[in-house]
Amino acid sequence: MSDVFKALAHPVRRQVLKKLRDGPMTAGDLAAVFPVSKPTMSGHFTALREAGLIRAERHGTTIRYRLNAGAAEEAIALLMGLVGKRETDT
Amino acid sequence: MSDVFKALAHPVRRQVLKKLRDGPMTAGDLAAVFPVSKPTMSGHFTALREAGLIRAERHGTTIRYRLNAGAAEEAIALLMGLVGKRETDT
DNA sequence: CCCTTATTTAGCGTCAAGACTAATTAGTGA
DNA sequence: TCACTAATTAGTCTTGACGCTAAATAAGGG
Numbered sequence: 198m199s200d201v202f203k204a205l206a207h208p209v210r211r212q213v214l215k216k217l218r219d220g221p222m223t224a225g226d227l228a229a230v231f232p233v234s235k236p237t238m239s240g241h242f243t244a245l246r247e248a249g250l251i252r253a254e255r256h257g258t259t260i261r262y263r264l265n266a267g268a269a270e271e272a273i274a275l276l277m278g279l280v281g282k283r284e285t286d287t
Numbered sequence: 288m289s290d291v292f293k294a295l296a297h298p299v300r301r302q303v304l305k306k307l308r309d310g311p312m313t314a315g316d317l318a319a320v321f322p323v324s325k326p327t328m329s330g331h332f333t334a335l336r337e338a339g340l341i342r343a344e345r346h347g348t349t350i351r352y353r354l355n356a357g358a359a360e361e362a363i364a365l366l367m368g369l370v371g372k373r374e375t376d377t
Numbered sequence: 378c379c380c381t382t383a384t385t386t387a388g389c390g391t392c393a394a395g396a397c398t399a400a401t402t403a404g405t406g407a
Numbered sequence: 408t409c410a411c412t413a414a415t416t417a418g419t420c421t422t423g424a425c426g427c428t429a430a431a432t433a434a435g436g437g
Contacts, residue, residue, distance in 0.1 A: 214369045266370040268371040279304045
């Protein structure tokens with residue numbers, strides 16, 4: 198779970214997730230959106246993939262990334278559990 | 288917001304938040320729970336405080352930390368927005 | 378003022394994150 | 408095979424995270 202929050206801690210990676218809400222995108226198309234080099238973006242994709250936040254599919258020479266909302270939902274659940282009010286037995 | 292996720296990315300810091308669900312605790316009492324030195328714990332408190340996840344109050348020589356759930360709720364909201372399904376105009 | 382307790386700050390070492398350029402792999406098609 | 412495009416890996420550099428011990432600060436009591 199540390200990996201998920203670590204992945205979310207970088208603004209570019211959060212923006213990537215945001216981009217992917219509307220559907221899958223190729224690594225190249227995603228990389229074109231951000232003002233960093235492709236290798237750097239590749240590293241961000243790896244971080245997101247290892248955190249389970251995105252999934253990759255190869256289509257010919259291109260790789261398409263799609264959002265995996267499940268991992269984010271687990272993070273949400275954990276967060277709610279972390280700070281949610283504890284039931285006091287009334 | 289990066290600071291919030293960065294703070295959440297460390298297991299000890301998440302456990303600190305969990306501990307604080309049940310009420311405020313002093314830095315020393317919190318530090319006693321974890322197998323790291325007090326200076327290290329102090330650094331974790333700073334990270335959590337700067338992320339807005341906890342608040343500090345000094346009482347005499349001790350400092351009491353309390354949970355600030357609001358910051359976590361903002362993170363939850365952001366996460367839901369990030370990966371939540373976008374409304375397609377049906 | 379000195380002593381004790383609680384906590385942070387300073388300083389140091391190690392390791393990983395994040396950026397770049399250059400080189401490499403993977404796949405397609407002439 | 409050769410060339411072309413897409414993406415990653417390799418190598419390097421700088422910076423920040425995280426752990427420690429030792430020293431400094433803050434507050435209170437004799």
